[in-house]
Amino acid sequence: MGILGISVAGLNAARTQLDTTSHNIANASTPGYTRQRVLQSSVLGDTASGQYVGAGVQIDAIQRMADRFAVEQLRDSTTAFAESDIFHSISSRVDNLASNDATSLSTSLSGYFETLNEGVNEPTSIALRQSILGEANNLTTRFHTIERELSQLRVEINRDLDDAALNLTQLGKRVAIINDQISRAVGSAGGAIPNDLLDDRDRALKEIAEFANISVFEHTDGSVDVSIGSGQSLVAGTNSLTIVAEPNAEDASKSNLFVKDLNKNVRFDITNEIQSGRVKGLIDVRDNVIDQSLRQLGLVAVGLIQTTNEQHKLGMDFNSALGGDFFNDLNKSALIAQRYLPNSANTGNAALTVELGEFAADTIALPNKPATGIKDLEAEEYNLIITGTSYELIRQSDQASMTSGAIADFPIQINGMRISLSSxxxxxxxxxxxxxxxxxxxxxxxxxxxxxxLALAWPVAASENEANLGSGKLTVSDMVSTNQPINFSDLSTAANTVTSFQPDLVSQLTDLKTPLAGDLLFSVAGGTPDDVAIPIAIADSSARALFDGIALNVTGVTPTASTTLDLGAYSDGVWGGTGSDVTFESFGGTGVNLPSTALGIAAGTRNADEVVTAITALSGNISARAEVVIKSTVGENLAISLGASATAAGLALNSVAQDEMNLGDFIEGSTINAGDLVINGQSISGTFVTTTALRDAIRTAGSNNTITNKFSADAHIIVTENQGKTIQISTTGNNGGTGAANFEDFSLSGAAHEGYQKGQVTVTAANVTDSLLISGNNPENGGFITGLSLNVAKNAFHPDRPGQLDPPIQIEFLSQTRYQVYLKSGTLKPIGGPQPYDPLNPDVFPLVDTTTAPPTDYDPGYRMRISGTPEKGDIFNIEYNTNGFGDNSNAIKLAKIEQQAVLTADTSGNPTSSISQGYESLVASVASETETSIIDLNASETLKRQAQQKRDSIMGVNLDEEAANLIQFQQAYQASARVITVAQTLFSSLLQAVG
Structure with a gap:
């Protein structure tokens, strides 16, 4: 090549070295820049005089000083640090919110219970009572504040996920564009690599790695494919996919990340595929810190609401009235509506009701339903999965199966919840x-x-007669219930006339949402509703049925081979309204069921015989008869069957309170002579062919002012199916007649019957003519109500008789070791036999009456304790705590809730945590997560710094090194220039020599 060519090549090589070194120095502070170096080699020379003479130097490539392992290590450590950083940032905010005195619930709980304890000392102070309410409101405000702040963090996380999706999409597009640029550059440069484009792409990949863990695959043309998470493609060559944040299909309040394909259709939820990075940190802190804190806070609220409300309703307020709810109802509709979320992909239209509270065991339903209460509640959420006709309830946190079964088994009763299919x-x-x-x-x-x-007192007070000789004391030791049904046969004389209803009463329901035409009516003959419990099996645990004097009821006759129902009396003799009808049908027995047959009797005034004749004509298997029911307005009923002897009827009548009735010999169709039937001095005489005629005569006599408010009489129709089958009766129209619009609510409890709920219902009407309504949700059309048996029942705190005990109790000591309990309602009525007095076991209630078969319990809902040494004849009284303003008994109980274990049952089913401990558990859990996040953050920060240092030591620009290279390459450049000068001199000398 010669000296000139060699020197020019050397000059060019030195200049390239200088350019590259200058480029390195200029980008020493450029993030992600990779140091470059010039690769050069000598040019093979030609032979001269038998020897090879060198031909100079050539540039082979400009190389990026990249280390793939260092790049990937830095990328991975960046991913881990981004995850730890965002998790710690948010969890520390939750930790500060939960534990800081200015925002912590613990501060408000302490203030509330401290004020309650002050109320214990001064229950009569209105100012202190106002302070209690003030602290209670401060407490609920603190609940609201913490919940609002946590919910706001969830909103911020959703926004961060939106930003993450947008960044991932934009960075993916950027990598795809750079891929295209690199491919084009490599092609146009004959395979030369555009180093600075590779740096740009590495920077973009590192930014992607901040949001999610990625995998990178490099092609021979210099382009790369990028997948995120566990393998979902983000970039494929020059194409990229779109990432979007959209509501979770199961919980729209949460955002998830989805990949859209090239046609922009949602294809795959990648939220759970992302294993690390900022997105993973956001999801984890949302699910494991914020959501868990919200659930634990809700659990604390449940414990406070339930225990406080239950205790407060056991107390008596300053106006001598029973306490009501202190906090809101746990199952108010606004709360129930939030307790389930249907998947957006569901094709069914089921609506659910999720109730919280105390639910009794149901051993009649198949399968049985266990007892459960708030102590069994978990700070968890569950997935209810429907497969065919079956369901499974799965806990989200560990995917454990909690329960499963057939859909027909609903409602589900588990973990303090009752999940019902409402529609x-x-x-x-x-x-x-x-x-x-x-x-x-x-x-x-x-x-x-x-x-x-504020109900700070107890509604029961105990006292001793001043004439007592002994040192005995009677005190109220506890309140258990103010709505406890008292099952006892001696509560009512009238109730003794009918003590059981058999067989089953089965009636098919139509729409019972409101008491309109089509409602099915029920009544009970032979007992005061105040004292009678009507057991009902119904299609829903809180379904509704309408009770009225014009209705269905079961007679007091125990059937043998036939089924008997009583179609109740008419109001003023009116049968139904326009278009009304009754349908009778037997079912469930042996033999051929009867077809559904309607009783087509026109609306209007109809006597009993006319209705009996119409019913009997329906079928040879159904017959009917009539009877008269005489009712006292003080609430006692007596049903006298036709053909009853005068002696039996007279004895029965004479047992009714407030009567002045004498009944002479009476046979149906015969003549009653003057004086044979006298009611309060009113003689009833004449020939009475039908019971209706007798009834009307009694009513006519009752128009006299002296007896108007004492007795009335109605005809009843007894319907019998002779083949031993149950009779189903459905109604259309309004068969209640006039005066059937007074409704009263009461609740149901019990177990399932063929998928429906059943249990005893206590009737609480003021008198027999009142209508009664079972309130709540309604069974589906076609559901059944089934009667079981009649129990006499009473409530010691009757809602219709506020401010008094029903009845008061007297305890009289028969000796130092035995006492008798009496009901003080008019005359003293003993409860059972004498009870033993044991100073080591001094509790009075509940007591067992062994004089009945089987023995019965008497439990008025309060507990009494005898102490000291009573003497024979000593008398103690239990009455309503009228004017008991200074009583602090319930205030003490309310204050003790602070330390009472009510939450988190152990394996034995016993609660282990108080309300305060429930919140402390929240604080401890968040603190633990935050402490762990600090450790993770410090470790990941150290690893990232080390990875960055390693990458920089291999790939970064060292200015000292580059300065030395600059001098070296400058000298090389100058030397090559000198060679050119020498070559020029030699060339000039040659020209002069030949010139």
């Missing part, structure tokens, strides 16, 4: 998120505004 139906593969604690912290509110409504 619609399930479809295969439907799913629901069950969120029992959702919204409770936000929904808790104080229901009392008047400080006088």
């Amino acid at each position: 619609g139906g399930f479809a295969d593969q439907d799913s629901y998120v069950i969120r029992p604690l959702q919204g409770l912290a936000r929904g808790i509110d104080v229901q009392i505004t008047d400080p006088k409504k």
Whole structure:
């Protein structure tokens, strides 16, 4: 090549070295820049004089000083640090919110219970009562504040996920564009690599790695494919996919990340595929810290609401009235509506009801339903999965199966919840998120505004007669219930006339949502509703039925081979309204069931015989007869069957309170002579062919002012199916007649019957003519109500008789070791036999009456304790605590709730945590997560710094090194230039020599 060519090549090589070194120095501070170096080699020379003479130098490539392992290590450590950083940042905010005195619930709980304890000392102070309400409102406000702040963090996380999705999409597009640029550059440069484009792409990949863990695959053309998470493609060559944040199909309040394909259709939820990075940190802190804190806060709210309300309702307020709810109802409709979420992909239309509270065991339903209560509640959410005609309830946190069964087994009763199908139906593969604690912290509110409504006393008071000789004392030791049905046969004389109803009363329901035409009516003959419990099996645990004097009831006759129903009396003899009808049908027995047959009797005034004749004509298997029911307005009934002897009827009549009735010999169709039947001095005489005629005569006599408010009489129709089959009766129209619009609510409890709920219902009407309504949700059309047996029952705290005990109790000591308990209602009525007095076991209630067969319990809902040494003849009294303003008994109980274990049952089913401990558990859990996040953050920060240092030591620019290279390459450049000068001199000398 010669000296000139060699020197020019050397000059060019040195200049390239200088350019590259200058480029390195200029980018020494450029993030992600990779140091470059010039690769050069000598040019093979030609032979001269038998020897090879070198031909100079050539540039082979400009190389990026990249280390793939260092790049990937830095990328991975960046991913881990981003995850730890965002998790710690948010969890520390939750930790500060939960534990800081200015925002912590512990501070407000302490203030509330401290004020309650002050109320214990001064229950009569209105100012202190107002302070209690003030602290209670402060407490609920603190619940609201914490819930609001946590919910706001969830909103911020959703926004961060939106930003993450947008960044991932934009960075993916950027990598795809750089891929295209690199491919084009490599092609146009004959395979030369555009180093600075590779740096740009590495920077973009590192930014992607901040959001999610990625995998990178490099192609021979210099382009790369990028997948995120466990393998979901983000970039493929020059194409990229779109990432979007959209609501979770199961919980729309949560955002998840989805990949859209090239046609922009949602294809795959990648939220759970992302294993690390900022997105993973956001999801984890949301699910494991924020959501768990919200659930635990809701659990604390449940414990406070349930225990406080239950205790407060056991007390008496400043106005001598029973206490009501202190906080809002745990199952108010606004809360229930938040407790489940249907999957957006569901094809069924089922609506659910998720109730919280105390639910009794149901051993009649198949399968049995266990007892459960708030102690069994978990700070968890569940997935209800429908497969065909079956369901499974799965806990989200560990995917444990909690229970499963057939859809027909609903409602589900588990973990302090009762999940019911309220309407619609399930479809295969439907799913629901069950969120029992959702919204409770936000929904808790104080229901009392008047400080006088605080029930700080107990409604029962005990006293001793001043004439007592002994040192015995009777004290109220506890309140258990103010709505406890008292099952006891001696509560009512009238109730003794009918003590059991057999067989089953089965009636098919139509629409019972409101008491309109089509409602099915029920009544009981032979007992005061105040004293009678009507056991009902019904299609829903809180379904509704309408009770009235014009109705269905079961007679007091125990059937043998036939089934008997009593179609009740008419109001003023009116049968139904326009278009009314009654349908009778027997079913469930042996033999051929009767077809559904309607009783087509026109509306209007109809006597009993006319209705009996119409019913009997329906079928040879159904017959009917009539009877007269005489009712006292003080609430006692007596049904006298036709053909009853005068002696039997007279004895029965004479047992009714407030009567002045004498009944002479009476045979149906015969003549009653003057003086044979006298009611309060009113003689009833004449020939009475039908019971209706007798009834009307009694009513006519009753128009006299002296007896108007004492007795009335109605005809009843007894319907008998002679083949031993149950009679189903359905109604259309309004068969209640006039005066059937007075309704009263009462509740149901019990077990399932063929998928429906059953149990005893206590009737609480003021008198027999009142209508009664079982309130709540309604069974589906076609559901059944089934009567079981009649029990005499009474409530010691009757809602219709506020401010008095029903009845008061007297205890008289028969000796130092035995006492008798009496009901003080008019005359003293003993409860059972004499009871033993044991100073080591001094509790009075509940007591057992062994004089009945089988023995019965008497439990008025309060507990009494005898102490000291009573003497024979000593008398103690139990009465309503009228004017007991200074009593602090219930205030003490309310204050003790602070330390009472009510939450988190152990393996034996016993609660282990108080309300305060429940919140402390929240604080401890968040603190633990935050402490762990600090450790993770410090470790990941150290690893990232080390990875960055390693990458920089290999790939970064060292200015000292580059400065030395600059001098070296400058000298090389100058030397090559000198060679050119020499070559130029030699060339000039040659020209002069030949010139």
